[in-house]
Structure formats: structure tokens, C-alpha cells
Amino acid sequence: MDFTLNEEQTMIVDMVRKFVQQEIIPLEKDLDPDADEVDHDTYDKLVEKTKAMGLYGLDTPPEYGGPDISMVTRTLIAIECSQHRAGLYVPCYNAFGGARQAQLFEATDAQKEKYLYPMLKGEKKVFFGLSEPSGGSDPARAIQTKAVRDGNDHWVLNGTKLWISGADRADYGLVFARTGGEGRSGVTAFIVETDWPGFNVTRVVHTLRSAKYATEIHIENLRVPHENILGEEGGGFAIANDRLARQRVPYAAECLGVAIRAHEMAVEYSKIRETFGATLSSRQGIQWMLVENEIDLRSARLLVLDAAAKCDRGLPFRTESAIAKLVCAENGFRVVDRSMQIHGGLGVAKDLPLERWFREMRIRRIGEGPSEVQKHVIARDIIGASLR
Amino acid sequence: MSIRLDKPWIEFSKQTIERVTAHLGVYQLANAGKEIIYIGVAGARSRFGLRGELQKWLELDDIATSFFRLEVTMAYKTRHAELLQIFLHDFKRLPLANKNLNVTAMGRLNVG
Numbered sequence: 001m002d003f004t005l006n007e008e009q010t011m012i013v014d015m016v017r018k019f020v021q022q023e024i025i026p027l028e029k030d031l032d033p034d035a036d037e038v039d040h041d042t043y044d045k046l047v048e049k050t051k052a053m054g055l056y057g058l059d060t061p062p063e064y065g066g067p068d069i070s071m072v073t074r075t076l077i078a079i080e081c082s083q084h085r086a087g088l089y090v091p092c093y094n095a096f097g098g099a100r101q102a103q104l105f106e107a108t109d110a111q112k113e114k115y116l117y118p119m120l121k122g123e124k125k126v127f128f129g130l131s132e133p134s135g136g137s138d139p140a141r142a143i144q145t146k147a148v149r150d151g152n153d154h155w156v157l158n159g160t161k162l163w164i165s166g167a168d169r170a171d172y173g174l175v176f177a178r179t180g181g182e183g184r185s186g187v188t189a190f191i192v193e194t195d196w197p198g199f200n201v202t203r204v205v206h207t208l209r210s211a212k213y214a215t216e217i218h219i220e221n222l223r224v225p226h227e228n229i230l231g232e233e234g235g236g237f238a239i240a241n242d243r244l245a246r247q248r249v250p251y252a253a254e255c256l257g258v259a260i261r262a263h264e265m266a267v268e269y270s271k272i273r274e275t276f277g278a279t280l281s282s283r284q285g286i287q288w289m290l291v292e293n294e295i296d297l298r299s300a301r302l303l304v305l306d307a308a309a310k311c312d313r314g315l316p317f318r319t320e321s322a323i324a325k326l327v328c329a330e331n332g333f334r335v336v337d338r339s340m341q342i343h344g345g346l347g348v349a350k351d352l353p354l355e356r357w358f359r360e361m362r363i364r365r366i367g368e369g370p371s372e373v374q375k376h377v378i379a380r381d382i383i384g385a386s387l388r
Numbered sequence: 389m390s391i392r393l394d395k396p397w398i399e400f401s402k403q404t405i406e407r408v409t410a411h412l413g414v415y416q417l418a419n420a421g422k423e424i425i426y427i428g429v430a431g432a433r434s435r436f437g438l439r440g441e442l443q444k445w446l447e448l449d450d451i452a453t454s455f456f457r458l459e460v461t462m463a464y465k466t467r468h469a470e471l472l473q474i475f476l477h478d479f480k481r482l483p484l485a486n487k488n489l490n491v492t493a494m495g496r497l498n499v500g
Contacts, residue, residue: 032431034465168473168495200498203391204470206463213466215495351434 009073011013015053016080023049024092028085033072033350035351036086036092036211044096044147057097057120059250061105064120066097071249078250079301080114082257085353087267088360089212091254092242101126102243103174103189106231114190115172127173129161129192129217130240133371136163137373139176140237140314145219147177155179157190161217168201168215175219176236191228198222208359217347230310248321248368248387249311252304252328255298255364258357263293264337265354279343289338297330326374329364336361391499393446393471397422397455405446408458410437414422414467417445417485425451426485427475429468451485 005013009137024048027038038046051058060076069077072185081091104116104126118124135142145159151331155176156373172193180186192199231239267290270281281288304327306319340347340354347354365371389475391492398404400417415438417426438458445453461467475483475495482489 030467032433034432036465048480168497169493194496199494200500202498202500204466204473204495204497206461206470210463210466211468213463218498287495 001302001308001309002260003072003302003309005076009076012055012069012073013076015084016055016077017051018089019053020080020092021081024084024087024095024124027093028353031086033085033353033356034211036090036093043093043095046143047092048114050092050095050097055096056227059102059247060097060120064116066106071246071311072305074250075253075308076303078148078253079257079304081326082254083261085356086211086255086363087261088258088322088357091257093170100246101128101174101223103128106239110227111191111230119173124167124171125169126196127164127167127170129164129167129173129175131161131163133160133162136333136381137370139240139340140187141182143176143178143187145164145175145177147179147190147224149226150223153224153226155190155229157192157219157224157351159219161219163205163214164217165212165214166204167194167217168204172271173232174298176240180234185234185241188233189239192219192222192224192226192232196222196224207363209363210359211356244368245318245321246311247326249304249307251316251364252300252307252321252324255328255332256300256304256363258361259293259300259328262336262339262354262357263290263297265352266290266293266342269343269346286342289342292381293335293338296335300328300331319378322369322374323379325368326371326378330371331359333361335364390476391470393457393459395457397457399457400442400445400453402446405439405442408442410438410439410462411459411460413438413458413460414463414464414471415442415456416471417451417453418455418457419452420454422455424483425453425472425473426483427468429464430466447472468473468495469495474499 048058055067057066057076062068070386081096082088084288086093104119110259119126130139131144132144134144145157147155147157150156157175159177165282172191175190176187177190178186179188180357199222201215201216202218205216230320270286270290272277273280307317307324312321335355336354340358345356346352397418412432415428418424423481428441432439436441442456443476444465467493472482473495477499482491
């Protein structure tokens, strides 16, 4: 594996790194340590700059106006974008276009007009309603929200969704509901508008990620037009799943980016902090922690770029993306934890970003599929086939 | 667990505020009729947390505050957003002194 950056990638990485250091980090000096957004004027100015770089809409396919970049380049950008206080969950405060519901690219032409394009223009906000109180890791079996056909033109949905980000602010979103029997083929994706009767965001769910909340949605006799089925009836799981492997790669890279920055801070601090007459960096106990950080980071970097490269070559990369997600989240968490330990009391204070990264990295070991589920995916592929 | 802030109201005075913790959290101000007139937050940039924020209002005292109540929480940002949304749900508007917030940009909760 040779992951030497080509000329274009070197230029992009350099550009994004400067953007983070010169435009984003200075902003955070005045923001609340848990801030997850900047004011509109500031956001607009940041977006102007990412558009000038040709990098706005990172997760939008080129045919819809996004930049024509490879997954490896996208991964390198994710590593850079996350290297600031809010970077894990709101890299660069979404100045590169923010999260999109990629599943809407599977929409019909009429659905694209009504739902996809307004989302891409930033005029409408969208949510993704998959997880339920019965579980989020195995949605094919856990989904209990039911959709029952009512005549030819409508479906009636009933159920509860949990851990749904942005549903309270969204204009519409995707709700996955059971239209058939158990398992994957019984799940259908519906595009649901949030002001339709029967759609209720009932509470905010507070977590370690205190910058941003999830919500709980109660769906009660919600009538959805048949034309709002996304994809095929019974094809909802495939729609949800197809994009997950792809999204998992930059998701993993963001964990790596934060961990890289935490490690750099620890190295810098160890050189200036003195205890008992010598710098921390001269202590073997600290040196070994830094070495362990370095090894964790390098192995995570190789694995996430390996997943991205396989994706770019059109090879199967589901196992690789699961490995990347697992290793980046687990190694990243350990790196942040060690870096925090090296900083002592300062590490747990809100003066530094380490405490926020620590809380948010803990969530990353669960979000987008817990480490144990990634292992399950990897084991299934190992046992079901060979490692080659 | 109630999602509303249902702690008892405390008289809004210099003496009571001096006894308030400097932790981070959220608070509500009310008029003499115990109607909420402001929902505030003591974030990590607040110098003395909840006490510091309430002392600022004591110095301003331009909204006829008679009572306050508070909740210590590290999830001050999300809790603040939640309390504002509950108020919006109940009264179809924001508290009178929350002047600089954009209602249309806020989330909508249906808390029942």
C-alpha cells in the first residue's frame, strides 16, 4: 500500500489545514466550548471560502454540483477538517456543506425536485429516521414502526423513532417502517414532511454530546402518500445500508483527525511541562504513552486510507470500512484519553478542547454502529469468505 | 423524569443570588405572577456560572424580575434549547426577554 499523496492531494490538504488554522480555530476563542454553530454571517463567509477552494458540498456527487474528488481525498480532507474543538461532529461548522441525506440521491425525478434539490441548495433541512427504542444496530430486525396501506394512494404509519438528530428543526426526512414481514425485505423508506399531522417530536435526548441533541419522534396515524416511498416497497434497508459503508470512511477519518490534534497537543505540552525538575517528555512513562499514541494513529491512518482506496478502485470495501471505523474510534479514544492524562488537570478543564473530544469520542465508539457490531460485520466476512 | 424545569421558585434578590452555585446550567426568571420572562444559560464562558449570570440580571434589573429557579447541568446547551422549545410549545412564543432568538430557526417539540 502506497499512500503517498499526489500533487493535487498535497495541495488540498495544505489548503484545508490552513483554513482550519486561520479561519476556524480563531473563531472558537470566543465561542462557548460546546458550540456547534456559528452565526449566519460568519457561516456565509466561511462557505464563500470553501466554494472558492472548490470544495463545497463534499458529500454531494459531482453530477449534483459537488467536487469531483476521490474517497481517498475525501478522507484526507476529513482528517484535516476535524482538527478543532467542534471538529468531530461539526467539522469546520459545516462550511464544507454539512451532512446530507445521501439516500435522497436514490429518489425519483419528482421526489428530487421536491425534496433533494431544496436540500442541496440549503433551503430545507432533513432528518434520517432509522433507529428505534428497540435498537439501532440491527435495524432490519429492530424496526417496529409499521406502515399499513390505506387504499391505493396512502400509507398510515405508527411507531417511535429514537436518537434522531435534527428532527425538530427539519422540514422533512426519511422514516423507515415495516411494510412486510420480519427482516430486511420488510422495511420501506418513506419521505415524511414534519408538519404533517401525526408527526410529533416529543423530547430532546441529552447525552455526553452536550453540544447537540438527539430527539425522540412519535408517529401516530401519519398519512403518507404512496408517491413518497423512496425506492421500492421493501427496499428500504438496502437504501439505508448502501450508503452506510461509504459514509463510515470519512466518519472514521474524523476520529483520526481529532486524535492527531490531541496527540500533537500532548507532545507539545510534554516538552514544556516540568515536574520534579525535568520535562514530562524526559519521563519514560510519558514517552511510552506518546509512543502508544503514535502507533495507534499510524495504524488507524493506514486502515482508513486502505478502505478509501478500495472504494476508489471499485472493490468491495464493506469489511475495510468496518475495520477503519472500529480502529479509528477505538484508537482515537485511547489517544485522546492518554493526551488528557498527560495534560493533567488542564486536560479535564473546558479551557482546552480535550474534555469535549473525550466525551464525543466516547460516543463515536457507539455511533454509526458500535465497535462490537463492526466486529460482527468483519467476522461475518471472514467466516463467510476468505480474507482475500 | 419531567422535561420541564419544575424546581421551586426562589426570590430574586442579592442575598439569595449570592448563595447560588457557580456551576454551569440553565435558569428561568419570572415576574411577580411567576410567569416566565426569560430562559437563560450559564455556559462555560460564564465567569461565575449560574451565580454570575443571575448577578448580571440583578445589575440590569430592567425586566422586573421577582423570582428565579435553576438547574445545574453540564448539558447546558441542549437543556437550554429544550426549555425554550417547551415554552414555545406552551405559549406559541418565546419569553419576553429572550429577544435576540430567532423562533423560526428553533426546533419544534410536541411535549403533550
